[in-house]
Amino acid sequence: GMSKYDANAPVGWGTVGGKITGSSDKNAVVVTTAAELINAMSGTDAKTIYVKGTLTFSGQLAVNGAQNKTVYGLAGSALVNPTHTATVDKTGILMLKNCKNIIMRNLTFKGAGAYDIDGKDNLTVQNCQYLWVDHCDFQDGVDGNFDCNNGSDNICVTWCRFHYLLKPYAGGSGGSNDHRFSDLWGGSDKNTKDLGKLRTTFANCWWDEGCRERQPRVRFGQVHIMNCLYSSSVSNYCIGAAYRSNIYAENCAFTSNNAKKTPWKRYATAKGYTDYNITMKGCLGAADVQQHSGNIAYFIPSNYYSLTAYSASEVEKEVSTYAGATLNITTATNKAMAHGSTTAIDETSATAEIVETRYFTISGSEIPAPQSGLNIVKTKLSNGKTIVKKIMMR
Known part of the structure; x- marks a missing residue:
């Protein structure tokens, strides 16, 4: 389902400076394996990709240079790498590299459990622009749940859930016995590619x-x-303000004792790398504060765009x-949620006699909805008959 506060659009x-449109819900395709997903996401042509069932990964797979894609997770779908291993290349799930204008909604990522071996993340984003990740559920990333670096910019992350259901693995080569460290935005103080980038909501x-x-x-x-929620009972700190970060946290709710104890922490402490800015405003369980080191102006979002927060008292509920992956996206009923409407779907009301309608491309691949051009429509009736028609969609 969807909250009354859900914009159902990038924010x-x-x-x-640009727009995130993804595929504009054109050219639908259903994928059921990791290889099919990577193949469908590749290239710059507009494509709407529906993830069906469990897609199993045996290492992080990369999509490089893709543009104009929308990826929807159907109900019950997941991208999974279940194998606990000390072999770095066998960890992680998905990497987006040099991509632009990508939408990912209602996807569930399940990693093998936190393990400090400098391994891979459930989702890694490098040098990508105009990415909207919405209503995704990130669980048990080996290194991180969702990390973003290397000059990525104009990123929007909405209604996502990050958590760990598996016990962390101790004894990794990196030295931490509990590496349930969810989201790293910017991988190194020395990576000047990130200067002026990593702008994220x-x-x-x-x-x-x-x-x-x-x-x-x-x-x-x-x-x-x-309007973010922090409820982990094992949190050491929530928001980390590292070198040259400029953070504005407003109307969030810190509800667990640990989250309230350390809602944020300064990480810009290495010699020569001490600049940082943070503003905390209107949060529940955390004091209003403005702190900085260095001479960079405080980031105030309203100077750049319009986005109105609701009261922190409503955030928890x-x-x-x-x-998380709470959207009711389905191909079985030929309805898919996208921008508050249906995706290129024939809405002629079905009569009682129609049991099932399925759509196929002219080459015979099943698709969730008719697309532009020639389609094959198979209609199954309650009397056992099946009618097959070709239809042209303009």
Whole structure:
């Protein structure tokens, strides 16, 4: 389902200087394997990709240079890498590299459990622009749940849920026995590619049980964290303000004792790398504060875009109810939620005699809805007959 506060569209930095349109819901295809997903996401042609069932990964797969894609997770679908291993290349799920104008909604990522071996993340985003990640559920990333770096910009993360259901693995080569560190925005103080980039809006996200740190931890970026929920009982700190971060956190709710104890922490402490800015405003369980080191102006989101927060007192109920893969996206009824409407679907009301309608491309691949051009429509009737027709969609 969807909250009354859900814009059902990109917000914040995802709307500045350009637009995130993804595929505009054109050219639908259903994928059921990891290889099919990577293949469908590749290239720059508009494509709407529906993920069906469990897609199993045996290492992080990369999509490089893709544009104009929308990926929807159907109900019950998941991208999964279940194998606990010390072999780095066998960890992680998905990487987006040098991509632009991508939408990912209602996807569930399930990693193998936190393990500090400098492994891979459930989702890694490098040098991508205009990305909207919405209503996704990130669980048990080996290194991180969702990390973003290398000059990525104009990123919008809405209604996502981050949590850990598996016990962390100790004894990894990296030295931490509990690496449930969810989201790292900017991988190194020395990566000047990130200067002026990593501009991100997190709205209505939930850092849930099991998150220890990096909710998120930020370098370089002007990052707006609005109406987010922090409820992990094992949190060491929630928001990390690292080198040249410029964070504005407003109307968030810190509800667990640990989250209230350390809602944010300064990480810009290495010699020569001490600049940071943070503003905390209107949050529940965290004091209003403005702190900085260095001479960079405080980031105020309203100077760049218009986005209105609701009261922090409503965050716990709204976000815990609606964050994660809660959208009812389905191909079985030929309806898919997208921008508040249906995706290129024939809405002629079905009579009682029609049991099932299925759509196929001219080459015979099943699709969730008719697309532009020639389609084959198979209609199954309650009397056992099947009618097959070709239809042209303009």
